[in-house]
Amino acid sequence: MNEVTKSFVVFFSSLKLTVALLAFSMVLVFVATLAQVNLGIYGVQEKFFKSFFVLANFPGTEIPVPVMPGGYLIGGFLMINLLAAHLTRFKLEWKKAGIHLTHFGLIVLLVGELITGLLQEDFSLRLEEGETRSYSESFRRNEVVLINKSDPDHDDVVAIPESFIADQQPVQHGKLPFQIIPRAYYPNANIGMLSSLPEGIDQSALAPNFSTMGIGPRLGISPLPLSYNDQERNLPTALVELVGTEGSLGTWLVSPMLIAPQPFQYAGQSWEIAFRFEREYKDFAVNLIELSHDVYAGSNIPKNFSSLVRVTALDGSEDRESLIYMNHPLRYQGYTFYQYQMDSANGFSVLQVVRNPGRALPYIACLLMTLGLTWQFTMHLYKFSQRRRAASAT
């Protein structure tokens, strides 16, 4: 083993590293708990736990610099530390099997958390009775979409994540005959018709609106502070300019508050532009056949919410009905559909759609750790009783 490899092994298998990482994780939890006041649970998870480094802007600039290790780094190093310690210090023997099994369970738990953090998807699927959808929508993320409507059977969609718009980063894409240049971005804003603003409202308090196309010129933008309430959703507004080979096509005001996409023509083709909740299309469609909202007799206290749905694979390989209700989600193609919200008066149901490839790992980890600890304590008890028997015999 050469010098560098040796120093790696010594570093990663040391107990000092374990203590340092545990100390870092305590600091991380403490700082993240305080930050939750401003960022909310989702924001804190993203910034502190689902990251390798916690980033902060360098003072006076917009340049992000790492300020402390994030959850993935600490968790990853803890796992490497545990593995390295086992390989170098622990010996594989029956009397230590309990410790090995417990530690292995811990590793499975850490890996499971990493898989969940990296791969879990969480969307909502809102369906009216009789409606069929083959996509779900993000609870938080938004996207600017440019839809080519020229094909009689299909729509060609180019989806630009909100982060590009927030960074005001121009986008050139092979499927677009023009460039998209974000000109202004408000992460949370109200928009309203200028002709319908309440009297006495100070128009100078509105954000500058230099849109030239679509409904934009008739709207006022009123920026709002970002909401970190987990029950509320921020609705962004952006001004987006499209630039073709012969110059600007105009500037559009886009926002998820504008429910319909805005149509325009370019080079003989029909296009639409919209800022909408981020969609994830699936290769199956869900149809809401019937929803029911039962209450306890003689009261308005909810007894049961349920949605009868029909799942149809787009390739025709699956066509079945399923009843989704509390604690009885539908599992299909790795997705789990939970009953989330319902408005029976208005005839719609909202399902939460979760995909988590690592969902079984915490159960396996707990089982391994239970077996490990049981083995360990049983062995101790056995040795203790043997010693006591020996002592009483003498």
Place this chain on the structure above:
Amino acid sequence: MPARLAPLFLVFAIIFAGCGRDEVTSYRVPKETSLAVPGLNAPATPEGGGMLTWNAPDHWNDLGATGMRRGSFAIEGENGQTADLSVIAFPGNVGGLAANVNRWRGQVGLPALTSAEIDASVEHTDTAHFHIDIVTMTGQSNGEPTRIDGAIFSFGTESWFIKLMGPADLVAAENANFRAFVASVAPAQD
């Protein structure tokens, strides 16, 4: 940590600090029907505004007109629960029905609906004096099940909004009273 490992950690930090970038994606989907842009064809409202009168149940605590409110009531339920009823008027159509219903939906943590979805969900009622759009929505506010029963109508050049918001079971229990209140709204007699 040995000093020779420091540059490796720095490289690691820089690589992972830049991870997780979003990407522009493109895909083809079966044709979807476009919706009409809300607010583009807002109906003209008649000239002139005015004041309205209404009859409220005895157990509603009348708080009178305060601030922006033309009328305000506090409704107490069991276990100290309180629902709030507000009567507010704004000039014009204030962004149209869809924008206002979605604003209320946002207040109870529900996602926005398309104008077609909203049109389909609205209950249209004709009272002795007005054509009224009634909406009901149940979501959550501060983690508690919260319901809004709302009524929207035009009077003169103004849009009027009557909103009953509070704990879901209390608002549900007051639904009949809310409807009676809405039905009682009438132009004030000079």
